[in-house]
Amino acid sequence: MLVARSAALFVVAALFEIGGAWLVWQGVREHRGWLWAGAGVVALGLYGFVATLQPDAHFGRILAAYGGVFVAGSLVWGAVADGYRPDRYDVVGxxxxxxxxxxxxxxxxxR
Incomplete structure (x- = not known):
């Protein structure tokens, strides 16, 4: 059960972090406005909070492990939100x- 909870928290954290970064990108780079960028900043703050809910107590371990989720999640987000098509090397990586x-x-x- 702890693994399922942990995995779900990683997914939620990825949605907030990647989504927040995407909103800032849209607000600034795509000129959608500061409301988008501000929403992104809020989402990024929520990502930081969600990371604290992991059952493991070691900050370094949580953030290092989350890096793998971030990489995969970023490729999925790009495919869904921006039409990016990962190639086989993206998928293998x-x-x-x-x-x-x-x-x-x-x-x-x-332990």
Whole structure:
């Protein structure tokens, strides 16, 4: 159950962080306005809060593992929101990152 909760929190964190960064990008680079950028800043703050809800108590481990989710999630976000089509190297790289995330986060450890 802890793995499922942790994985769900990673997904929620990715939605806030990637979505927040995308909103800032849209507001500034795509000239959609400061309301978009401001919404992005709020979403980025929520990402930071969600990361604290992970069951593991080690900040470095959580953020290192989250990096794999961020890589894969960014490619998915780009495909859905911007029409970006990842090539096979993008997909393989994202899978490598997700395997790394699983090893960092869920490997059995003597505690």
């Amino acid at each position: 994202a899978l490598v990152c997700l395997v790394g995330m699983a090893v960092i986060m869920y490997a059995p450890r003597g």
